[in-house]
Amino acid sequence: MPKRIPRDINWLIKKYLDFFRKYGLSETMIREIYEKWLPGTGLITDFIWFIFEYLLTEIAKEKTPLALEFHRLTSDVYNQMAMYLIKEGKRNPNYLLKKFHYHELCYSEIATTNFVVEVEILSRKCCPYCDNINGLKMTIEEAKEKQLLASENCTNARNCTCSYLVKPLRGDDGWALVKG
Ligand SMILES: [Zn+2]
Numbered sequence: 001m002p003k004r005i006p007r008d009i010n011w012l013i014k015k016y017l018d019f020f021r022k023y024g025l026s027e028t029m030i031r032e033i034y035e036k037w038l039p040g041t042g043l044i045t046d047f048i049w050f051i052f053e054y055l056l057t058e059i060a061k062e063k064t065p066l067a068l069e070f071h072r073l074t075s076d077v078y079n080q081m082a083m084y085l086i087k088e089g090k091r092n093p094n095y096l097l098k099k100f101h102y103h104e105l106c107y108s109e110i111a112t113t114n115f116v117v118e119v120e121i122l123s124r125k126c127c128p129y130c131d132n133i134n135g136l137k138m139t140i141e142e143a144k145e146k147q148l149l150a151s152e153n154c155t156n157a158r159n160c161t162c163s164y165l166v167k168p169l170r171g172d173d174g175w176a177l178v179k180g
Contacts, residue, residue, distance in 0.1 A: 082159070
């Protein structure tokens with residue numbers, strides 16, 4: 001049986017430094033924050049959560065919710081949080097995946113300002129509920145409002161594996177439709 005690697009600060013640095021570097025956190029900074037964080041008593045798995053939450057707060061402080069970057073970075077952090085739960089086999093990460101998808105949709109909406117887009121649901125044998133809505137098309141506003149993916153209806157025991165496909169809506173002539 002493979003030996004379980006101890007979850008300590010060195011493990012965290014090895015696994016997540018590349019991710020945290022994207023947000024301006026160096027190895028030295030992470031070690032310093034860790035030294036000050038609940039000395040001797042805190043679990044590393046709680047610490048990594050503390051860092052994720054810290055990043056979300058910092059992003060929200062620096063970027064307005066109307067900014068492309070706000071949604072890109074926020075969706076990235078939620079995705080990483082969900083991946084962490086999946087890899088560590090902890091609890092079901094759907095509540096994080098739902099937030100990830102929401103910010104991803106907001107990001108796509110801003111990124112494609114001039115185009116009319118439609119959203120299609122792609123389910124890859126996730127669960128009966130999700131398979132039932134596979135191929136469903138809607139506007140981006142509807143998708144943001146309904147948040148059908150990674151919902152409480154998904155019965156995949158591990159996590160919802162579906163995704164939204166955001167694509168330009170095409171007219172009868174095949175050209176992408178422009179707003180206005
Ligand atoms: Zn599902």
